[in-house]
Amino acid sequence: MIETDVIVVGSGPAGSSAAKHAALGGAKVILMDKKSEIGSPKRCAEDVPVKGLEKLGIELSPLWIAKIIWGIRIQTPDGTDLWLPKDQTNPSEADCVLERKVFDKHMAMDAARAGAEIRIKTLVTCIEKIENGFIVETESMGKKQDFKCKILVAADGVEGHVARWAGLRPAAKAKEMGSCVQYEMCNVEFEKQGFIEFYFGSCAPGGYAWIFPKGDDIANVGLGLFSHKAEKTAKEYLDDFVAKSPYLKNAQAVELNVGGDPAGGMIEKIYDDNIMVVGDAAGQVNPLTGEGIVPGMIGGKCAGQVAAQAIKEDCSKKFLKFYDKMVREELSYDNEAYKKVQEYVYSLSDGELDEIGHALEGESFDEASSAEVVKKLIEISPKASRYLGKLV
Numbered sequence: 001m002i003e004t005d006v007i008v009v010g011s012g013p014a015g016s017s018a019a020k021h022a023a024l025g026g027a028k029v030i031l032m033d034k035k036s037e038i039g040s041p042k043r044c045a046e047d048v049p050v051k052g053l054e055k056l057g058i059e060l061s062p063l064w065i066a067k068i069i070w071g072i073r074i075q076t077p078d079g080t081d082l083w084l085p086k087d088q089t090n091p092s093e094a095d096c097v098l099e100r101k102v103f104d105k106h107m108a109m110d111a112a113r114a115g116a117e118i119r120i121k122t123l124v125t126c127i128e129k130i131e132n133g134f135i136v137e138t139e140s141m142g143k144k145q146d147f148k149c150k151i152l153v154a155a156d157g158v159e160g161h162v163a164r165w166a167g168l169r170p171a172a173k174a175k176e177m178g179s180c181v182q183y184e185m186c187n188v189e190f191e192k193q194g195f196i197e198f199y200f201g202s203c204a205p206g207g208y209a210w211i212f213p214k215g216d217d218i219a220n221v222g223l224g225l226f227s228h229k230a231e232k233t234a235k236e237y238l239d240d241f242v243a244k245s246p247y248l249k250n251a252q253a254v255e256l257n258v259g260g261d262p263a264g265g266m267i268e269k270i271y272d273d274n275i276m277v278v279g280d281a282a283g284q285v286n287p288l289t290g291e292g293i294v295p296g297m298i299g300g301k302c303a304g305q306v307a308a309q310a311i312k313e314d315c316s317k318k319f320l321k322f323y324d325k326m327v328r329e330e331l332s333y334d335n336e337a338y339k340k341v342q343e344y345v346y347s348l349s350d351g352e353l354d355e356i357g358h359a360l361e362g363e364s365f366d367e368a369s370s371a372e373v374v375k376k377l378i379e380i381s382p383k384a385s386r387y388l389g390k391l392v
Contacts, residue, residue, distance in 0.1 A: 004028045005311045007136050007149040008116075009124050009162050011038045013293050014279025015155030016107035017056070017300030018307070022153075023115035025308020030147065031108065031116045032138065034123040039104030043259030044293070045182060045212050045220050046098040047196055052294035054092060056301065064103040066214040069095035070194045072368045076357035077201035077350040083192070084368035093367070095196065097212050097220070098293075107297075127152065127165050133274050133315065150315045151307045152275045155300065158260040160281040168269055168277060175226065176264025178207060178290060181234040182222025183242070183253035184214070190247065199241070201350045205229040207290075209241045211248075221248065224261055224290055226346070234258075261290045263342065265335045270327070271320040276303040284331060288338035288345070288370055295331055302326040341374055344387050356381060 008019045011033035019031040047069065053060065071085040086093045112118050121140050128135040133150040154162035158177070163169075190213060199209040206226030213219045223238050230237065235258075242248045262283045270277045278284065279296035286295060306323040313319060348356070359380045365372050377384045 001135075001146050001148055002030075003148045004030045004117075005149065006030070006151045006153060006307050007032065007134070007147055008153040008155055009033075009136075010155035010157060010279070010281070011035075011108050011111075011118070011120075012104060012155060012157060012279060012296070013107050014281075014284070014296030014300040015153065016104070016111045017297040018153045018155060018276075018278055018304040019111040019116040019300075020107075020114045021301045021304025022151075022307040023111065023304075025305060027151075027308045027311045029111075029116040030119060030149075031111055032119040032122040032124065034121070036121045037101075038108045038120065039101040041257060042100040043180070043257055044098075044100050045210055045222060045290075046100050046214070047095055047212050047291070048098060048293050050094045050096060051092045053096075056294070056297050060096065061106065064099050064106055065096045066099050066218075067097040068194065069097060069196050069213070071192070071196075073192070073195045073197040074357075074373070075197065075199045076353045077203070078354045078357070080354060080357035080361055082357065082360055082373075083195070084365050084373070086368045097196070097214050099214075124156075124162065127162060129166070129274070150274060150311060151320075153300075153303055153307065154275065154277045154281050155279050155296075157280045158262055160277075163275075163277045163281050166272060166275050168272060168275075169267055173264060175228055176262065178224040178261035178263045179227050179230075179234040180222060180224040180257075180259050180261050180290070181238050182220055182257045183238070184218070184255035184257070185221050185248065185251040185253050186218050187250040187252055188213070188217050188219040188221070188247060189250070190219075199223075200345070201353050203241050204237055205231075206346045209238070211245075219251075221251070222257070224263075226263075229346075261285065261292070263287045263290055265339050266328070266331065270299075271317060271324050273317045273320075274315050276307065276320055276323050278303045284327070286338050287335060287342045295334075298330050299327050302330065338370075341370075341388060344384065356384075 005027040006029045023029045074082040126137040134152045136147040197211040204223040206229035207224040209223035266283045278299040284295040284299040285292035
């Protein structure tokens with residue numbers, strides 16, 4: 001039996017963030033992951049806002065940035081384009097498309113440098129609640145090993161086995177779980193360089209398709225949708241999108257990624273005695289865009305800081321409720337607001353989306369962001385104003 005203060009299950013950005021901040025706070029931490037290579041396979045479109053990374057104190061590195069993004073393109077079903085350029089004089093306004101396979105390793109290394117112990121190729125097979133913590137049963141390379149911890153952090157993604165075993169609800173109901181599929185492609189053509197592109201309407205029912213550049217002719221091309229709104233599989237919709245796009249006529253896929261996206265907002269209960277849930281497992285994802293890297297890392301940071309303090313004081317849910325308070329102060333308003341926007345936007349028909357595109361086509365935007373688009377939408381659409389007016 002190996003004993004430690006904190007065990008974090010899952011070495012994605014949220015788990016590594018939790019491990020890092022728990023270790024920085026003086027806790028003895030083990031970060032474990034079932035994969036033999038942290039960051040692989042990727043299940044992500046890889047775009048993050050620079051200001052989100054800055055908020056977390058993460059310095060940008062050319063090792064894991066594939067492309068700096070200086071604008072957003074939004075296209076409606078009839079081909080109407082909205083081009084939203086970003087202020088290139090302010091680096092904090094940019095986005096960056098990551099190399100997740102490198103970024104995730106970098107974040108895990110940060111946790112290791114802070115003092116966390118990393119165990120790869122370590123599958124958690126069972127957890128057992130005990131009076132003052134958890135017993136965590138694992139298997140690695142055919143060898144079984146038991147661990148004992150005072151605090152368990154569940155960061156095992158959309159599957160959420162650890163939280164479920166602990167009696168907490170999964171991150172998303174079936175109707176709230178987006179189905180996502182993506183190709184990484186070369187020979188992609190761009191109308192403008194340095195823009196991430198979003199395509200709305202029946203090409204991806206209840207979601208959107210995307211083209212996120214990673215190089216001069218390289219891009220992540222994918223889509224996410226809600227299966228209950230769709231008539232085909234996500235991959236069939238993606239293949240149709242690729243076949244119809246003039247920018248992808250010569251493109252070739254070099255990688256296929258699939259996965260779920262918990263787009264229903266944060267789950268109700270993200271902590272209990274001796275346990276906290278972070279990242280996708282906790283539904284810490286922007287419901288409108290599906291972006292979960294920065295929200296998950298914020299959740300991990302909050303959990304790690306609370307865990308380090310709890311080890312010194314009290315590991316019961318009475319103390320761990322401070323994690324819930326911290327992370328909801330950071331994320332809940334955005335989650336609630338964007339959930340409302342999601343319900344509205346994804347209920348619109350192709351014709352309604354085209355009308356909005358026509359109305360917004362000549363508008364100027366103060367900034368290139370989803371919040372700014374929503375603000376303009378409320379200004380020009382009485383229907384949107386009735387439904388979303390209280391958000392601004």
